[in-house]
Amino acid sequence: MDETTDRLIAVRCGxxxxxxxxxVYVCLQCDQSEFKNVELTGKGRIRTYxxxxxxxxxxxxxxxxxxxxxxxxxxxxxxxxxxxKNEKLAIGAQVVFVKKEEGxxxxxxxx
Amino acid sequence: MNLREVSVIGIGTTPYxxxxxxxxxxxxxxxxxxxxxxxxIEKRQIQAFYLGNYISGVLxxxxxxxxxxxxxxxxxREISSTKVEGACSSASIAFRQGYLLIASGLYDIVLVAGVxxxxxxAKEKITASLSTSIDMETxxxxxxxxxxxxxxIARRHMYEFGTTMEQIGMVAVKxxxxxxxxPRARFRNIITLEDVMTSxxxxxxxxxxxxxxTSDGASAAVLCASEKAREFTERPIEIAGSAQATGFPSLSDxxxxxxxxxxxIAANQAFEMAGLSRNDIDVVELHDCFSVAEIVDSEDxxxxxxxxxGRAVEQGMTQVDGKLxxxxxxxxxxxxxxxxxxxxxQIYEVVRQLREEHENQVKGAEIGLTHNAGGTGxxxxxxxxxxxxxx
Ligand SMILES: [Zn+2]
Numbered sequence: 001m002d003e004t005t006d007r008l009i010a011v012r013c014g015x016x017x018x019x020x021x022x023x024v025y026v027c028l029q030c031d032q033s034e035f036k037n038v039e040l041t042g043k044g045r046i047r048t049y050x051x052x053x054x055x056x057x058x059x060x061x062x063x064x065x066x067x068x069x070x071x072x073x074x075x076x077x078x079x080x081x082x083x084x085k086n087e088k089l090a091i092g093a094q095v096v097f098v099k100k101e102e103g104x105x106x107x108x109x110x111x
Numbered sequence: 112m113n114l115r116e117v118s119v120i121g122i123g124t125t126p127y128x129x130x131x132x133x134x135x136x137x138x139x140x141x142x143x144x145x146x147x148x149x150x151x152i153e154k155r156q157i158q159a160f161y162l163g164n165y166i167s168g169v170l171x172x173x174x175x176x177x178x179x180x181x182x183x184x185x186x187x188r189e190i191s192s193t194k195v196e197g198a199c200s201s202a203s204i205a206f207r208q209g210y211l212l213i214a215s216g217l218y219d220i221v222l223v224a225g226v227x228x229x230x231x232x233a234k235e236k237i238t239a240s241l242s243t244s245i246d247m248e249t250x251x252x253x254x255x256x257x258x259x260x261x262x263x264i265a266r267r268h269m270y271e272f273g274t275t276m277e278q279i280g281m282v283a284v285k286x287x288x289x290x291x292x293x294p295r296a297r298f299r300n301i302i303t304l305e306d307v308m309t310s311x312x313x314x315x316x317x318x319x320x321x322x323x324x325t326s327d328g329a330s331a332a333v334l335c336a337s338e339k340a341r342e343f344t345e346r347p348i349e350i351a352g353s354a355q356a357t358g359f360p361s362l363s364d365x366x367x368x369x370x371x372x373x374x375x376i377a378a379n380q381a382f383e384m385a386g387l388s389r390n391d392i393d394v395v396e397l398h399d400c401f402s403v404a405e406i407v408d409s410e411d412x413x414x415x416x417x418x419x420x421g422r423a424v425e426q427g428m429t430q431v432d433g434k435l436x437x438x439x440x441x442x443x444x445x446x447x448x449x450x451x452x453x454x455x456x457q458i459y460e461v462v463r464q465l466r467e468e469h470e471n472q473v474k475g476a477e478i479g480l481t482h483n484a485g486g487t488g489x490x491x492x493x494x495x496x497x498x499x500x501x502x
Contacts, residue, residue: 022249022364046369048270050262051315052254057239059254067255069263069363077363079250091270103252 008042008105009095010076011035021076021105042097044072044107049082049089070095070107080105114214118340118347119496121150121333124459127447128297129230130327135167138329139180139226142452146222149341154185157333158218160192160418161208163201163225164451169240170232186222196451198244200355200485201225201396202330203492206452207335209351219339224331237325241450244486246360257399258322260362260487262314265403267368269316272418274406276316281424282402283320283444289431290441292470295456297326297447307402313368321402326447330455332462337499347470348462352381352495358488369418371488374411378482381493382413389413393476393494394464395435396457397443398484405429409437412482412493415481431471439464439471454492457481465498470497 011020013027014034021040026033049068052059059065066082066089082089083098083106095107123145127139133141147154151293162177173179176440183194195204202225210219229237238256245251245260268274284304290296302320310319340347358373359365382388389412397412399405406420412498414435415423423429429437440460443453461479463469477498484491 022246022361029263035148048263048267050259050266051312052256053315054238054256054257054258054313055235055254056242056256057235060235062254065254067253067259067263069368077366079253079255079361081253091266103248105253 002109004099004101006099008040008100009037010040010074012038019074019076021078041073044095046076046089046093046095047071048091057069068107078105080107084110115216116337117210117213117334117350118337119332119350119458119462120335120340120344120347121152122459122462123149123332124295124330124456125328126295127326127449127456129475131230133327134383135171135173135176135228136180136183138228138327139224140184142182142222142329142331143222146333152220152333155187156220156224157186157190159190159209159212159221160196161205161221161223162192163203163205163454164194165196165198165227166240166450167228169243170236171485172316173230176226189300197490198485199400199437199450200454200483200490200492201451203481203483203494204355204490206332206455206458206494207353207355207492210350213334213336219336221334222331223455224329225452225454226329226496227451228327229325229449230327233446237464239406240492244489250361250363256314258314258317261401261403262317263362264368264407265316268403268407271369272421274421276305276308278421278425279402279406280304282399282405283307284442285424285430286399286438286442289439289471290445291442294445294470296441297324298445307363317401317403321398323443323448326449328447328449328452329454330452330459332455332458346466348465349497349498349499350494351387351497352385352493354380354384355492360487360489362487370407370411371491372486373488373491374408374482377491377493385495387478387495390455391478392480394433394439394461394473394479395437395467396440396442396460396479397437399444400436400437400448404442404484405437405442406479408482408484412480413480431473434497436473439469439473456479458494458496461496465496
């Protein structure tokens with residue numbers, strides 16, 4: 001969980017092929033539990049977003065920061081941090097995966 | 112399985128707000144004591160005790176609350192005392208457990224309560240501990256908070272349905288107008304739409320007045336088999352429907368950002384159980400932890416078509432004298448949200464409505480509905496209460 005990686009890894013059910021980006025223990029579609037890692041392109045679009053101005057404990061120094069639900073090209077959704085102070089956040093805006101750090105996915109706006 | 116009918120025969124509550132001199136115990140005991148007196152029962156007649164609480168372990172360093180309170184309250188030690196947790200639905204789950212035990216025929220009288228103590232903790236600690244019902248394997252790691260969760264739902268709802276910040280803000284204005292008359296509410300002030308829309312940004316686009324205040328408080332109810340309720344009260348309120356469903360612990364897993372599926376499921380179950388339709392409901396206390404949540408919930412409960420909740424607020428349909436009064440108590444937004452108590456706080460308010468003794472009385476209210484969305488909608492409860500027709 002605490003390692004940093006610049007590859008966006010998801011898992012695909014070995015039986016029915018359903019794709020997951022959240023941790024998965026049994027396939028919710030077919031109840032099997034054999035998964036194989038797949039690397040995603042990292043390209044996606046913002047479905048919705050917010051700027052957190054009142055942070056929880058541990059995030060005080062980072063606030064304000066942007067969070068979005070990203071829909072990846074492959075169809076899965078992930079809640080992620082958007083790097084930087086962004087003035088052009090919008091629903092439908094294109095983003096690309098940057099890194100996964102301490103369990104959080106980070107994306108950047110593509111210009 | 113044949114379920115017995117169950118009624119609420121007693122209610123009690125503390126006011127909600129900053130109760131600095133009060134402890135978890137003193138609040139819970141005050142609410143329980145009032146409910147027991149209101150029911151006209153003896154403590155020794157109580158056969159089980161269920162308590163809702165969300166974060167006393169993290170915030171107050173106190174767990175095993177149910178026996179702690181049962182002993183201090185002087186309940187019979189031969190009965191079970193159990194704490195249940197389901198974030199904002201904790202007290203509703205306690206209520207439902209009491210209902211199930213009586214409906215099953217196991218017991219005749221059960222005491223249920225909910226309590227939360229929040230005001231003495233630091234703001235960051237509260238935000239962090241409230242966030243513990245966000246999945247810490249996924250969204251929790253990003254620094255997402257509950258205002259942030261609802262802010263993202265607000266933005267998507269506006270995008271898909273044209274809901275406006277004015278409509279969202281009108282929920283806060285209405286609920287403050289209602290709460291101003293409720294002596295149990297934390298805030299008693301009337302606010303304007305301009306106040307809401309110029310208040311401090313918390314999580315864009317939600318501002319301070321779009322968020323419910325943390326609060327201290329406790330609420331309780333005495334439940335009794337309906338066939339025995341008349342021994343104690345002239346005005347029992349029957350539980351016509353009780354449902355609880357499971358949703359998603361994170362927004363990204365929902366596949367959409369405009370509804371809480373568990374609210375939809377629980378509502379359908381409760382209405383089916385009660386044999387009632389949406390039109391039969393006279394008064395609603397629903398989970399307005401944020402202004403936008405009231406709009407989303409009112410749609411998910413089936414009162415308005417998806418996307419039309421904002422317009423319903425704008426048209427005044429949800430005012431006390433509207434077609435479907437929502438949160439005449441002031442709701443969580445104005446009354447306050449002591450998380451583990453709020454579900455029974457709603458029951459308290461609806462029972463007063465059905466007894467026709469509420470400060471914001473809905474004329475002739477006979478059937479009411481309460482709703483909680485726990486966490487990210489992971490635990491949703493719906494209860495339908497009805498004045499006994501023979502009463
Ligand atoms: Zn599968």
